[in-house]
Amino acid sequence: MTGEHQTLALVLFGVFVAVTLAITSWVSRGRRGSAVEFYAGGRLFSPMENGFAIAGDYMSAASFLGISGLIALFGYDGLLYSVGFLVAWLVVLFLVAELVRNCGRFTLADVVAARMRERPVRIAAGTSSVTVSVLYLVAQMVGAGSLVALLLGGTGAAAQTWTVIAVGALMVVYVSWGGMRATTWIQIVKAVLLLGGAVTLTALVLVRFHGDVDRLLRTAADRSGHGTAFLAPGLTYGGDWTARLDFISLGLALVLGTAGLPHILSRFYTVPTARAARRSVVWSIALIGGFYLMTIVLGFGAAAIVGPQAVRASNTAGNTAVPLLALDLGGGAGSTGGTVLFAVVAAVAFATILAVVAGVTLASSASVAHDLYASLRRGRGEPRGEVAVARAAAAGIGVVAIALGLLARDLNVAFLVGLAFAVAASANLPVLLYSLFWRRFTTRGAVWAVYGGLVPAVALVLLSPVVSGSPDALFPHADFQCFPLQNPGLVSIPLGFLAGWLGTVTSTEPPDAAKHAETEVRSLTGAGAA
Template sequence: MSTEYVILAANEASEHRTLIISLFTAFVLATLGITVWAGRQTKDAADFYAGGRQFSGFQNGLAISGDYMSAASFLGIAGAIALSGYDGFLYSIGFLVAWLIALLLVAEPLRNSGRYTMGDVLAYRMRQRPVRTAAGVSTIIVSIFYLLAQMAGAGVLVSLLLGITSEAGKIGIVALVGVLMIMYVSIGGMKGTTWVQMVKAVLLMFGALLLTFLVLLKFNFNISDLLGTAAENSGKGDAFLEPGLKYGIDSMTKLDFVSLGIALVLGTAGLPHILIRFYTVPTAQAARKSVLWAIGLIGAFYLMTLALGFGAAALMSPKEITDSNPAGNTAAPLLALHLGGVDSTWGAILLASISAVAFATILAVVAGLTLASSSSFAHDIYANVIKRGQASEKQEMKAARWSTVFIGIVAIGLGALARDLNVAGLVALAFAVAASANLPTILYSLFWKRFTTQGALWSIYGGLVTAVGLVLFSPVVSGAATSMFPDVDFHWFPLSNPGIISIPVGFLLGWLGTLLSKEEPDKAKYAELEVRSLTGTGAH
């Protein structure tokens, strides 16, 4: 997998290994310090799960941005644009447009209706135990899918910097990230995680802005010249700047694009680690403000991914990018090295700094994902299902910390397997699973009076099983050179993203399960939920 260019990058890194390790160590120690400080202020469940609901709309918007702009955004999208041009930028568009769904349909009603988790909203007017169990299972599975992408990004990134080529070494890096995320969540809870995400968002925006400025400076701020050079250097000509290079080859790739687009646009409103962020603000108004701030910050960042991706395509050949990582995940760090000068100290400083920012991105996002999973297990499954609402806050928080360890171990194992897959593609799978299992149930619960427990269970489990099942039998897992298991072939589903099938199935099963249910919906409870979700009366 190594080439002369990658060896050059690794050698450059190796000459300045002290600088690189110092930057990484400084960031890890700083964030651990924040986590310990926040952990000392975490006194009860409200602090652990929702940060005491003390964050302002701007602070939460910054944290949401830090949670959302993941390794997929910084590493995966830059790589996708560098290799596929216009079609790679479609990821940025989908991720951004998705926020309109979250703002208009989910943010405020969810903040008003729940307490700590998605399960709180679903269980408000339905049978507690089965619905909370389903919500917990769905949250954990979606989070693990998302964690795969972050772990894969971490392995690729640190391997490039430290010149690690052995598989054991790469797995060791993934394990290190897993241990750090367990520490962040176990010690700091939501308060620590939120502050780490805010710091990371500022660093990421600054890093992306710096690279964007340097790319534009390289081409005298002539965007046409940048795009023309990228198209020529890609070997694809004008096709690089037009739709269809990746998703227009045949009818199947076009269908794959539609599936991807549906998953990206609808997935955000069902992502557990984003949903729990709405509980950290004191009012519904602050929840709305936080989403507006997030849209502004995320929109600016995704515009900059154009400069990152096309800049990488203009300054490096496709072979140089794919030889470093087949999915293009190292395009952004290699771009930093190229902009600074491959043989210069400035190049090494820029490479180390941008890679440290990317590593910060990964750590912040995995902490948010792990917190969402452990919160759902402890609050929904342990406290309300296993203990039937009789668990003390101390027991609940202890369960959350133990579940953090378990989820971290699972993420390490699966992340080691997924280290060569494009991280943007992996995140798109998490979006598809979230949109198939969580989104239909949330919307039906909030806006459909007749919705019943059976409808909720059919929707969650049906969407979940369909989405995960189709992924397992898709080219993502087997049957292609870019698969998780490239040497075997048991795939029969032709698309790389299941959204076009699994999302309608989730909505359909929720509707069908409700119609076939013999249970009478609690109309009084729905009326209560409706008033609460729309006005905030009685909200926590």
């Protein structure tokens, strides 16, 4: 990339970082000591504001960079991510949004612990939430590294390393300084920028093909090297039984995982009522649905205009397809239009990453402080001390995410998010649904449901082709693979539900009928909700 590209994009990066730091400073003045302020922003956001924030939290680097890149490289099979990410919100809307808002205060563990013995349940749910959050953060780190490496000429390891470290440092600052209130406004600003950028690029792609979508698809197929197979299912997930089972596994993880993501669940506590939580989800579905329709156009547009070969040459996982598309749409390398459009898109993508990592880091640090720390000091810990622990936890989680992000920098970001969704669907969703809907559910069942999904999910990922045994693995020269699927959801999600059922039916401690009745009334009516 030319010096013009680098300078302009870096200036835009700097402007966005300065503006968001100013927002963080402004909204957090005099509001740093309260747990409700730090975790939930005072519960003062309107449904529209929260809907935009949820969209900003959810439309991550996996969506903007990863999905478009997968479609550019693999055509129809890349669409699974767009469909799965969107359909998942129906599960959130109809099953969990209102009930979670009524039953909890800040985290997933609040919902489960309402009718169980607190300490074992909070430790289990907190551990699971931190694990899911770290996996999700790794994907954002990889996206940031790929983006800035492209900006600086694709020089590889050095640019990616420093970028990942910088993103990690910024996310710690956002969370520890501003809490949920600042994070929410950053996500709202980012959602507006991202939707504006996606609309602009989509319009330019359609103008390039004079509004003829059929011509766009045929051109993408011709340049792909796969012909019409590029537009049909099976290019990636067809063929042998392993690939087809991987398709089912990924679909299950994407559709069921959203309802178990800690940073999504925590957003329902930032509004005053359950009705507002439901309306927030409706707003977010409208925004996210429109965005994912545009990622389809951008993915096939990158295949048709840039070409899969050029995308793969820039980044083997396809993470740079959209910036390369913007460069071409603006007039090509060296042109003023190309320079400006590339710089704007790169800055918007970087803003996307910063906003998402802030939200995920806040959710994971809340789990550490409110669940793990507070469960050990229940009755002794003060809210102010809990918030201090959350700020410290944000720094520790940032260090772990940076280290794993550097290790996984050659993997597609949408694929990495798929793994996080699988762990969330395996460990968090079973315990959440059982707690809300099963009268006989017990403390043992809750603990077994979390660990019965979490441990197999993580273990199967470690033993899969993602980590070893293939040229694209994290450790390509090692081979301890013994699980054939890349996504563990097909096995680990049923195991989570099975473990929760088994723990409950073998429990010697009867369920507390009074607590269940209280929780049921509160979940359905909101009576007594925080």
